[in-house]
Amino acid sequence: MWSRIKPKKMYLTIFLYSCAAVSLLTLMFTWFLSGQFVRTALEEMDKSHEAKMKQVMKSSEFTLQQLRQFALRIYSDESIKLWLSMEKGAEAPLALSKAATSVREFMSSEPFIHAIYLINFDLDRIYTSDSSIYSTQDFYDPALLDYIQHQTTPYLQYVNHEVEGETYLALVVPSAGPRQSYQGYAAILFSKPLLKEYMLQVSDEDQNKLYIEGKNGEYILGNADPALAKELSAVQVPEGAAGWRWESGGETWSIRSEQLPIEGWKVYHLSPLSLWQAKVAKIRLEIIGSSVLLLAALLLFLYWQSYRSLKPLSDLAAHVKSRLGQGDPVNQSPLAGNEMALLHSGFQSLVERIEQLDLSMKSSQALIKDDFLRQWILSPRPSKPVREFIESRTPLLRAGWFRMAVIRLESYGRFTEQYDFASRKLLRFSIGNILSEVLANQGYAAETVDFGSDHIVAILASPASEGEWEQVIAAAEEARVQIRQWLKLEVQAAVSPRLDAEENLPQTYHQLYELTLLRFIHSGEDKVYTREDLERYERGRGSELDEALLKQVIHSVQLRNEKALEGYWDQLTHQMRELSYEECRLQLTHIIYTIMKSFKHHSVLHGMKSIHSFLDQFATLGEVQSWMYREMLKIMDSHRRKSGSNRKEEVAAEMIDYVRNHLHDPMLSVDDIAAHVSMSVNYARQIFKDQFGSSLSDFIAGQRIDYAAKLLTTTDWTVAEITEQSGFQTKSTFFAAFKRATGMTPNQYRMEKSAGASS
Numbered sequence: 001m002w003s004r005i006k007p008k009k010m011y012l013t014i015f016l017y018s019c020a021a022v023s024l025l026t027l028m029f030t031w032f033l034s035g036q037f038v039r040t041a042l043e044e045m046d047k048s049h050e051a052k053m054k055q056v057m058k059s060s061e062f063t064l065q066q067l068r069q070f071a072l073r074i075y076s077d078e079s080i081k082l083w084l085s086m087e088k089g090a091e092a093p094l095a096l097s098k099a100a101t102s103v104r105e106f107m108s109s110e111p112f113i114h115a116i117y118l119i120n121f122d123l124d125r126i127y128t129s130d131s132s133i134y135s136t137q138d139f140y141d142p143a144l145l146d147y148i149q150h151q152t153t154p155y156l157q158y159v160n161h162e163v164e165g166e167t168y169l170a171l172v173v174p175s176a177g178p179r180q181s182y183q184g185y186a187a188i189l190f191s192k193p194l195l196k197e198y199m200l201q202v203s204d205e206d207q208n209k210l211y212i213e214g215k216n217g218e219y220i221l222g223n224a225d226p227a228l229a230k231e232l233s234a235v236q237v238p239e240g241a242a243g244w245r246w247e248s249g250g251e252t253w254s255i256r257s258e259q260l261p262i263e264g265w266k267v268y269h270l271s272p273l274s275l276w277q278a279k280v281a282k283i284r285l286e287i288i289g290s291s292v293l294l295l296a297a298l299l300l301f302l303y304w305q306s307y308r309s310l311k312p313l314s315d316l317a318a319h320v321k322s323r324l325g326q327g328d329p330v331n332q333s334p335l336a337g338n339e340m341a342l343l344h345s346g347f348q349s350l351v352e353r354i355e356q357l358d359l360s361m362k363s364s365q366a367l368i369k370d371d372f373l374r375q376w377i378l379s380p381r382p383s384k385p386v387r388e389f390i391e392s393r394t395p396l397l398r399a400g401w402f403r404m405a406v407i408r409l410e411s412y413g414r415f416t417e418q419y420d421f422a423s424r425k426l427l428r429f430s431i432g433n434i435l436s437e438v439l440a441n442q443g444y445a446a447e448t449v450d451f452g453s454d455h456i457v458a459i460l461a462s463p464a465s466e467g468e469w470e471q472v473i474a475a476a477e478e479a480r481v482q483i484r485q486w487l488k489l490e491v492q493a494a495v496s497p498r499l500d501a502e503e504n505l506p507q508t509y510h511q512l513y514e515l516t517l518l519r520f521i522h523s524g525e526d527k528v529y530t531r532e533d534l535e536r537y538e539r540g541r542g543s544e545l546d547e548a549l550l551k552q553v554i555h556s557v558q559l560r561n562e563k564a565l566e567g568y569w570d571q572l573t574h575q576m577r578e579l580s581y582e583e584c585r586l587q588l589t590h591i592i593y594t595i596m597k598s599f600k601h602h603s604v605l606h607g608m609k610s611i612h613s614f615l616d617q618f619a620t621l622g623e624v625q626s627w628m629y630r631e632m633l634k635i636m637d638s639h640r641r642k643s644g645s646n647r648k649e650e651v652a653a654e655m656i657d658y659v660r661n662h663l664h665d666p667m668l669s670v671d672d673i674a675a676h677v678s679m680s681v682n683y684a685r686q687i688f689k690d691q692f693g694s695s696l697s698d699f700i701a702g703q704r705i706d707y708a709a710k711l712l713t714t715t716d717w718t719v720a721e722i723t724e725q726s727g728f729q730t731k732s733t734f735f736a737a738f739k740r741a742t743g744m745t746p747n748q749y750r751m752e753k754s755a756g757a758s759s
Helices: 010-076 078-083 093-109 142-150 190-200 226-232 273-310 317-324 339-380 384-393 412-418 421-441 468-488 505-516 531-540 547-559 562-578 581-598 611-615 621-641 644-662 671-674 681-692 698-712 720-727 733-740 744-757
Strands: 113-120 125-128 159-163 165-173 182-190 211-214 219-222 241-248 249-260 266-272 402-409 445-452 455-461 492-493
Touching: 010 078, 010 093, 010 182, 010 190, 010 211, 010 249, 010 266, 010 644, 078 093, 078 113, 078 182, 078 273, 093 113, 093 125, 113 142, 113 241, 113 611, 125 412, 142 165, 142 182, 165 190, 165 744, 182 190, 190 219, 190 681, 211 226, 211 249, 219 226, 226 241, 249 273, 266 273, 266 412, 339 384, 339 445, 339 455, 339 505, 384 468, 384 562, 384 720, 402 468, 402 505, 421 455, 421 468, 421 547, 421 644, 468 492, 468 733, 492 505, 505 531, 547 562, 547 581, 562 581, 562 621, 581 611, 581 621, 644 681, 644 698, 671 698, 671 720, 698 720, 698 744, 720 733, 733 744
Parallel strands: none
Antiparallel strands: 113 125, 113 182, 159 165, 165 182, 211 219, 211 266, 241 249, 249 266, 402 455, 402 492, 445 455
16 A cells, blocks of 8 residues: 555655654644643642632631621610610610611721611611611511521521512621520621622622522522522532532533531632633644644755755656656556656657547537527527527528427436436436437437436427328337337427427427326326327316415425424315315326426335326325325435435535536526425525535526636627626626626626737
C-alpha cells in the first residue's frame, strides 16, 4: 500500500517523512500542554470557589451575630422595654412616644432593618416603625403574631417571613422556650436585598450563584433562582463531599456547600462550568493555533531544505507526468521511471487525448440537439434560435407535417427501486435507441427526447400518404414489442394525429402522457392509445371532488405526517357517503389515479393493471377507505426507508437533471422539482442543501447565468434571444442578474471574451 502512494521524487519522500515526525511531535506536545492547562484551570477554579465560600461563611456569621446583638439592644432599650412591660390599664402615651423615638433612632442607625414591631399583648397594642398603632385583631401581619405565640426555640433564631408579598428575614426578641412567657416582644424585619448585596456580596447579574437554604429546605437568601434551589435541595449530596458536580437544565454546575453553625443553615455556591469551559476553550484554541502556525513554519522550512538540496528529477519529465495525470496508463507502466520512454509514451497519449476530445465535441452537439428538441416540445412559443435549429438541423418539418409519440414505463416505482439513477438513465437511453431504430425501419425520420422521468418522447416526420396512420400505430406497437423483448420492460404508448409547426406542442405532449395512463384507470385492451381514447378519462372526472382536500392528502404523505393524513383522508372519504355507487367509483378512480401520478417513484400502487377491475373486490366504501389508507402509510414508510445518504444523492442528482432539462422554462420552480421527485418542497430544499451546500434556487439562477454566458461566447444570437433561451422572464431581469454575477453587462461580457479569443 505504501509503495503505491509513496512519492517517486526523493526530495518529496524525505519531506514526507520529516512532516510525519515533526507533526507527531508537535501534536503530542500540544495535547500534553493543553491537558496540563485544563487540569490547572480546574484546580484554580476549585480554589477560587473555596476561597469565596470561606469569605461568605465568615461574613454571614459575623453579620448575623451583629444583627442578633443589635436586636438585643433594641429590646433592652429602657424606653422600649418600659412600654413592652406595661400592663393593661396602665397605658401611658408618653411612654409610647419615648419608645417610638428610640425605634426611629435604631432604624436610622442600621440600614439592614426594614421594619420594627413593638408588640404588647397585655395592652393589645402593636406599634410599627412607620408610626402606626394596631390592635392584635386588625394588625396586617397576623402570621408573625402566630409565630410569636407558638415559637418553641429557646434562643434567638432567624426565620423566613413574608409580608404582603415580600419576604424578609425576621428576628423576635426575646425567644420563648416551652416554659417561658412574655407579654412584650420586639420583632425586627431585615431587608433581604441588602443582606444579599452586603453580606453575601452577590447580585442577580452574577453568573455564579450563591444561596442559603433553611433547616427545612426552604429558600432563605441568595441570587439563585428559587426553582433551581428547590431542584438542588432534592439531590442526594455525596457523603462527606464539600464540592461536587451537578447537571440541571442542560448546564453543569460546580457546587460547594457549608453549614452555618448557629442557624443550622446550608450555604451553597454554584458556578456554571460553561463559564470556565468557554475561557479554557479560548485559551486552548490559542495554544492549538500557535502550534499549527509553528508546525506550518517548520514544514515550510523542511520543504525548502528538501527542495533546495535533494531535487534530482528532470523538469521535463515532471512536466510531462503532470500533464498526463497520475491515472494515465503511461504513469502506471513500469517504464514510467525511464525519462525517454516516458516522453515517447507521453506524446502518444496526448495524441490519443486529442482524438477523444474531438469525439466529445461531437457528443456535445448531440446534447445541444436534445436540449433544443426538449424546449420545442415544452414551449408554447419556442424562441427563434430553437425554430431555426429544428428547421435547419433536423428533417422533422421538411414534410410539412409531423407526429408526436410518448412511450411510458409501467410500474415506475418498482423500476426506480430495482435500478439506481445511472442505470435508469442508461435504460431510458436504450428505449430511445430502440424506438428510433424501429421508426427508421418503417421509413420515418425521427428524433427521441429523454425527459428524465418515466417516459420518452419521439417526434417523427409524417408524410401525407394513404394508410400512414395505420403504419405509425403499427410502428409504435412494434417498438413496444421490441422493448419488452430486449429490455424486459413493460411500456405503454400513445400517438398524436398529424401536427404542424403552429400546433400547441405542450398541450399535445401532456395529453399523450395522460393517454399512456388510461390502462391503469380502465380495464381496456393492451394497445397504442390515441386522442379518441381520452374521452373515457374525461367522463371519469365529471364527479365533483374536493381537489384542494386531495392535495392536502398528498401533501401529508409527502411530509410523512400520519396524523394530518388521517384527518384529511377521513374528510375526503366522508363526502362520498352521500353519492351513488357509480359516482363513488368514479371519484375513487380519480383519487387513486392522482395519487399514483404523484408518487410514480414508489411501487405500492403501480402493480395493478386497472382501477375499475380492482375496485370490484371491495364490498363497501369503508373497505376501500381502509385499504387506501394502509397503502399511503406504506408510501410514507417507503419515504422513511429511502432517506439514507445514497438515496439522497440519487434524489439530488435527479433534481439537477430535471433543472438542466427545464432550464429554458421561465416558470421553473422549486415546487415543480419537488413534485418530480415526489417530496415536499422543504424536504427537497434540505436534501439539495445538504448535498451541495447551496440552495436549489441559487443553483437554478447560477445554471441560467452559466448557460447565458456560454451562449454569449458561442453564438451570434441577440441578447433578447439569449434571455428567452436561458429562462429569464424579462430582459431587465436578465441584465440585472448577469451583471450581479459577472460584474459586466451581457454585451460587455461578449466583447471582452471576443477580444480575449482574438488576441
